[in-house]
Amino acid sequence: MHSNDEKADELLWFCSAEMIAVTVKLFHGDAPTIIRENPSLLQDIPITSRLGFPDVVFPGDARNEVYIKLWSGEFFSGSTVGSTTPRGLIGRVPSFAGALSGARNVQVSIEVRHRNGAVLENVISPGSGEPPMTVFHSMVFYRNNSPTFGELIKLLIPAEMMQFCHLFFTFRHRNPKESRNSLAAAAGSGANIRGASDPIERPFAYAYLPLFPDSRAFLQDGPHTLVLYKADKLNSIPPDLYYGAPAFLGPGQRPESIPVPSHLMKGAVPSPDSLIIRSFLCSTKITQNPELLGLLNWEQLPDKNELCTILSKFTFVGEVEIVKFLRDIFDSLFAVMISRVNEQGDMDDLIFNAFVTVLGIIQDRRFTNFQPVLDVYIDQHFTCASAASRIIRSMNRLLADPTGASSASPLRNTLKVWHYVFRFVIRARELQRVKEANVGSGATSEHFEQTFKKELQGHLHEVNKLMATTRPESIIGTQTLAIQHFASILPDLAKIFTTVELVTVTTHFSNAMPNPKGKLIIWKLIMYLQIVKGFLFENPQSRSLLVESVVSWIKPYFGAYDEHAHVKPTDLEATKDNSRIAWLESTRLCVTVIAVMLSQLQQSLINPVILADRKLHRQEHDNVEYILSLMPRYVL
Secondary structure, rough: OOOHHHHHHHHHHHHOOOOOOOOOOOOOOHHHHHHOOOOOHHOOOOOOOOOOOOOOOOOOOOOOOEEEEEEEEEEEEEEOOOOOOOEEEEEOOOOOHHHHOOOOEEEEEEEEEEEOOEEEEEEEOOOOOOOOOEEEEEOOOOOOOOHHHHHEEEEOHHHHHHHHHEEEEEEEEOOOOOOHHHHHHHHHOOOOOOOOHHHOOOOEEEEEEOOOOOOOOOOEEEEEEEEEEEOOHHHHHOOOHHHOOOEOOOOOOOHOOOOOOOOOOOOOOOEEEEEEEEEEEEOOOOOOHHHHHHOOHHHHHHOOOHHHHHHHHHHOOHHHHHOHHHHHHHHHHHHHOOHHHHHHOOOOOHHHHHHHHHHHHHHHHHHHHHHHHHHHHHHHHHHOOHHHHHHHHHHHHHHHHHOOOOOOOHHHHHEEEHHHHHHHHHHHHHHHHHHHHHOOOHHHHHHHHHHHHHHHHHHHHHHHHHHHOOOOOOHHEEEEEOOOOHHHHHHHHOOOOOOOHHHHHHHHHHHHHOOOOHHHHHHHHHHHHHHHHHHHHHOHHHHHHHHHHHHHHHHOOOOOHHHHHHHHOOOOHHHHHHHHHHHHHHHHHHHHHHHHHHHHHHHOOOOOHOOHHHHHHHHHHHHHHHHHHHHHHHOO
């Protein structure tokens, strides 16, 4: 490179006229396999993580990264405000440089400091594949008071240290005639230039940004307008002289209106300049929600009341934050449940509400990708064996007052995730059963098993009482949810009850609401369809019991349309039309239920096992004849 500025400028223009050809090749599969199968192309190629989480974060996935984008600045302090400021990288000297004598060449340097002032070494990554550095230096725009940097860096700070760290920014005016080689060397080595003796190298301002602004949760994602403070020598600015001063502007706030504590005024004098940065947290260990952070670190809370407050506010935590910390949240909730602080069980309901909130988010169709994550947790990571009885008691307390203002909504939320709640309950019982087998006799284990079965029967009895309730009318919504989700809990109940006992459970639930009306009829018919499609109808012993019950259940809704029975003469035509549509829908569902039962019985009649047993074969014929007794009612 020639030292003559004009020739350097010409060379830059010449280079900009060249073309670069880029070849792109797409690989499919996981990164380790792709690298192993393509060693000549991909050996020693760095793997770059996406800016954000994938669609699913499984238990055990660990990531802890902070992305900081140095965006733009306003540096008019000591310059001619309002001067024209075209942008260009340092090293290009336009002929109109004299007209820009008021503009400056500003460089921003970033380092990570501990609260005690120590600089963290090699925790800044300027890009994928680049070695980490201690100090990041921005590009320098030639004589531009309002540069837009757009430079992205990644912070690699250990999770246990992040709460005590902050970013420290220094701002300098750079000499455009300074050797490019020295600039490149300084930037490449990450050298600390805080003690530079050249007057041009002295900072004119500094700023800082705590990663935990309120000491409770991580900095929120998005843009932050940093407050710049006047500086001369950085050696005289330890954290005690600026920590506690406002780090960034609030909405609508101006630099001149910043309140600085009196004891910090000597080393933290606000400047009219400003810098905008953008932050983005991508972590499975650190959260931006104070309630969630408090729950994950519940053992560090000063007292029980604060833990209760956090649990009561947990329902307001954002869904995206919750799904990233599923395993940690469940572990914390169950740890609190069996801890000394909850010896009396007075926090069980708060824990249960938080537990149902998490399950409800996973049940949401926006987060269905996380349902396999929940399955993995229940089967492989859930360890709280004593949780079953506590969960059942919390559900029963909601059922004891289903129409109460404090329980109606939580009860409905619970019924929406009823099958997941029972999966935890049954899994807890399985874990407890293993413990009992190791420490007790067979008689003791049998006693515990019968006690647990009675607890489940008591819960189901409370559900049946809910279904028999007729006042107020708003109870219909809760009953509808119970009908919609009842069939989903049967597979888990089958691990405790025999198939014959489950038929009794199903029959009592269906008969608990003898005269459903409106949409409840449709939902009950859908429930019957789910039952005859399920495992209970596949078992010959339970099938013979179910056939008689199902036929009696659908009989009232299967037959010719009787306008006098369904509507009144004074009803509007729209009401009559809706009544006939409802009858058609119920008839369609009844026909479907009958068809499913006959199809299953047809397969049973040719089953070699049943053919070899005359009693079973006779029973299947009786089942078919019993179902066919409904055919005369099939009149449209």
